[in-house]
Structure formats: structure tokens, C-alpha cells
Amino acid sequence: MPTNPNPNPSTSLGTKATPASSPPLPSLGIINFQQGGHKFQLCRYAPAEDVAFFVRHYWVVRWDLVGKEPYTQHVIPNPCVNLVVEPDRTAIFGPGKEKYGHHLEGQGSVFGVKFKPGGFYPFVKENVSSMLDNPLSIRDVFDTDPRSLEAQVFNHSDDRRNIRLVESMIRSKLPAQDEQVLVVNQIVDYIYGQPDITKVDAICEHFQMNIRTLQRLFDQYVGVSPKWVIKIARIQNAAETTDGNDTHNWAKLSMDLGYHDQSHFIKDFKSILGQTPEEYVLGKRVK
Structure with a gap:
């Protein structure tokens, strides 16, 4: 559940944003944002300075609904590409055309990278419109095995450590500024x-x-x-x-x-x- 440009000052590790339940954090396309904040926690982190030309922020969603009813959080689409790290579903997704929902059940988390509008194109030099119904594999763009990345990310709950890991992957393929x-x-x-x-x-x-x-x-x-x-x-x-x-x-x-x-x-x-x-x-x- 992504969104918003540079929510915090850039640091080498990224700066932790306030949880989704806190009023100062804007909804940024998350529908019924304050209600959803009782079901999950959302944090956003600013990218390092050299990556910030291309990346808006990193985002992490965590939920614990064990013993509770499942919940579907809906999000209004936005003009950004997202790299989403999720068990068995890791991929790079183009902008959507209509609202989409993320089903939350049991306990879990998702790690994401929201690129700025236009910020992903320099990595692939192919029309982003071709991604609308065709997610890209991180293997094809960043030479990284998705299952391996999932194992590394979900074996740790330290967001800063995971940001360093993913940011290093992005930095290894960082294109010239366009x-x-x-x-x-x-x-x-x-x-x-x-x-x-x-x-x-x-x-x-x-x-x-x-x-x-x-x-x-x-x-x-x-x-x-x-x-x-x-x-x-x-x-x-x-x-x-x-x-x-x-x-x-x-x-x-x-x-x-x-x-x-x-x-x-x-x-x-x-x-x-x-x-x-x-x-x-x-x-x-x-x-």
C-alpha cells in the first residue's frame, strides 16, 4: 500500500514515518485510511540521497489479525511503479487503472519500493505503459532471485536492515539521471x-x-x-x-x-x- 513524495528527509538508512494510525500521516490514496490503521501498521521511509532521484519512498505494511476477521484494504491507483516484496508474489508492478485491494489475514508483512512518476523508466528504457498488465520480474531488472530476496527480507523484522539490502540492489543498477x-x-x-x-x-x-x-x-x-x-x-x-x-x-x-x-x-x-x-x-x- 504505497504513495507520497519524500515523506521524510533523506538519510543513508531512510527515516521512519509515523504509523498509519497517527493522524499526521496522510492517506495518500489508501481508502478509509483511519479505519484501516486499526487493522495494520504502515511505515514509510525516505531513500538515500543518490537513490532519491528515482525513488519516492520505501513502505512496509504489517498486520496481526490472528484470531480476528480477515480485512481487505483498498487503495486508489496512482501514477507510480512499485517493487513489491511479498511471499511468492515478488514483482515490479506498473500503475493500476482502478482501485485494488490487498487481503490481510493472519499475520504477515509486505515490503515495497515506490518509484517516483517516471522514475522507473531509466532502469528499463521501455515504455512503462507495457507494464500495466505485465509485472516485471526483479530477476530481469536487478539480477536478483525473487525467492532469495524474500527469504532475506522476511527473515528479519528490522526495516532499516531491509532498506539497506533493497537499496543496495537498486544502487547496483542505478542508471544515469534523466x-x-x-x-x-x-x-x-x-x-x-x-x-x-x-x-x-x-x-x-x-x-x-x-x-x-x-x-x-x-x-x-x-x-x-x-x-x-x-x-x-x-x-x-x-x-x-x-x-x-x-x-x-x-x-x-x-x-x-x-x-x-x-x-x-x-x-x-x-x-x-x-x-x-x-x-x-x-x-x-x-x-
């Missing part, structure tokens, strides 16, 4: 910082970029279109707003997010979360 990664991050940060942006034309105008150039850049480096990033940023903003508020004015929220009508907002919300805003809020209350 200025286009900076451009991509400026654009994505702008989109997330301007929730009322509705059209790709506004991005082109702000960054003085041809629309086809922008689309090719995102296909190559990000893996999803700028139009999709605009949509997902608005829906994440809407979901986080509802999570922190028990009363909702959907007409006002849709206008604040730049929608011309409430029905369009509801349609987009449902296309990502599989529920209308009302259903989403009702589901929160009954859990």
Missing part, C-alpha cells in the same frame, strides 16, 4: 496540486508543451495518460475529503473539483472506486 523524470514529476505535482484542473490542454498551456509530446512522455515514462492522472487526482481528493468529514455537499465538492455537473463527478467516482460517493460514505459507517 532530466525527463524531473519534468514528469513537475507535471504530476502540478496536477495533484490543482484539483480543479479538468483538461489536458491546461497542462500543455502551463508547461508550454504540445499535447502529443505530453502524451508520448506519459506513455513512455509514467505508463498512463495525463488525462487519467487528472481524473485519479480529483477522485483521490474527493475520497480523502469524505474520509475526513461526516457531512457532505456533493454539489459543492463536484464544483470545487472542477466538474460542471454532479452526475459527471459521480460517474468518475464510481468508475474508480466501484461505488457512488453516497455508497462509499455508507460503507464507511457500517464497517
